[in-house]
Amino acid sequence: MVSRVIPVDPFDLVIFGGTGDLARRKIIPGLFRRFCSGQMPPEAQIIGAARSEMTDAEFRIFTAEAIAEFGGSAVVEDGMLDAFLDRVGYVVIDAKGEGGWKELSARVRDNLVHAFYFSVAPSLFGDLAERLHEHGLAGDEARIVVEKPFGKDLESARALNAVLEKHFDEHQIYRIDHYLGKETVQNLMAVRFGNVLFEPLWNAQYVDHIQITVAETVGVGGRGSYYDQSGAMRDMVQNHLMQLLCLIAMEPPAKFEPDAVRDEKLKVIRALEPVEPHHIVRGQYAATDTASGYRQDVENLRSFTESFMALKVHISNWRWAGTPFYLRTGKKLKARTSEIVVVFKDAPHSIFGVDAGRHRNVLAIRLQPNEGMTLDVTIKEPGPGGMRLVDVPLDMSFAEALGPDAEQATEAYERLIMDVIRGNQTLFMRGDEVEAAWAWTDPIIEGWIRRSDVPKTYDPGGAGPEDALVLMHRDGRRWRELKA
Ligand code: NAD
Secondary structure (H helix, E strand, C coil), X not given: CCCCCCCCCCEEEEEECCCCHHHHHHHHHHHHHHHHHCCCCCCCEEEEEECCCCCHHHHHHHHHHHHHHHCCCCCCCCCHHHHHHCCEEEEECCCCCXXXXXXXXXXXXXXXXXXXXXXXCHHHHHHHHHHHHHCCCCCCCEEEEECCCCCCCHHHHHHHHHHHHCCCCHHHEEECCHHHHCHHHHHHHHHHHHCCCCHHHCCCCCEEEEEEEEECCCCCHHHHHHHHHHHHHHHHHHHHHHHHHHHHHCCCCCCCCHHHHHHHHHHHHHCECCCCXXXXXXXXXXXXXXXXXXXXXXXXXXXXXXXXXXXXXXXXXXXXXXXXXXEEEECCECCCEEEEEEEECCCCCCCCCHHHCCCCCEEEEEEECCCEEEEEEEEECCCCXXXXXXXXXXXXXXXXXXXXXHHCCCCHHHHHHHHHHHCCCCCCECHHHHHHHHHHHHHXXXXXXXXXXXXXXXXXXXXXXXXXXXXXXXXXCCCCCCCC
């Protein structure tokens, strides 16, 4: 299968925080891959802008090293790297002062798309927006890209929105949730709205429950001090898991267009019921003989921040009344996996009698690793001995089905950056969406603070605290096993 690459128009992309970790690991290597694929035109220009003293030549060396380390294994034609580096420059800039701004304005070319990637701490967003405006760089051709975390509660998210909206219209603001750039996440929409098969069954009448899991095997790593201020609820649930929930639960938009899709997602968030305290499980991974626990990792032995979270959530609307959504995410779990599992109800009547047992259709959509889908269907167990039933998966690995193109699928960041250049906001969060998500999250967090809730410890390498299993068992259900 040959993929079609449609080049974007020439652009200037300024990466504020161009010498930072995110730029090095994701943004720069992603841009290089798009350049090699022919999507990024040769006339494009990338300008790193950060506080570190560097020349253009030094930033090109930094860029080449980032590509060597994080660029992936794709075979690159001779001369591609040099051609890419020719498009790269650097300006020393201070977001909080005047240094570097005149030089930046001189380098940004007129009559082109200008994208400004704010790959810096959110405390600098206001300063950057202000300086861009002062230096005439906030015109209609300008787009700004902002990273998560977008606030830590409703109040701070509103303040951030206000700061950005002072100089930029909503159609110029691209709030990244890189989960939305994943191939399979978009496939969720293709599966739901491109097939006649699923949509008629996609409701409380036929769906027993839905599970959304984002599990990691790693601990907090070097992000300890940030993570301890945030926790799984703010770091994962409020954004990534809620976005997945929205795509699974939303009504079909009239068109695959930014506001049509985002209006439907917003309706889902607004229909979320407050969560009962006994439907919330928080956990912290424990130390083992050989490895430190969460509290040692964040260097806060009295920390009550959660590294695991499980929730039972209800959506108050006609489609989903009575169908629970179980969400879980955590660190140091048994497998690194992101999966959405739609468990359908039993057939209304079994003509095979009770001895045939209970059988259910289960649609599992794997986001990582091995992106793909399985659909468990019930068939007769082969061989003699009467009508014995067995569930077997119809397994579709995208890499197997679609060939090498799927394996080299565009990574989330590069897809999203190209969407910024194209001016397509479908896969970005709108301001009201982010605020609605915090409006739902805040009372949950306030509730556990009020109750002085202490997270349950769990053994690394497992499925989280026992209480998370109980959350499902109480309802006569169980989590799908965590498998890599
Ligand atoms: P980092 O600390 O590695 O880099 C910060 C960058 O900001 C550096 O280039 C630094 O020179 C620049 N900077 C700092 N103060 C400045 C100032 N006053 N003026 C101009 N430049 C200044 O941070 P990072 O990990 O690259 O993260 C950047 C942003 O992306 C943060 O908001 C972070 O929360 C978010 N983010 C990062 C990751 C990741 O994987 N690193 C993932 C998701 C979100």
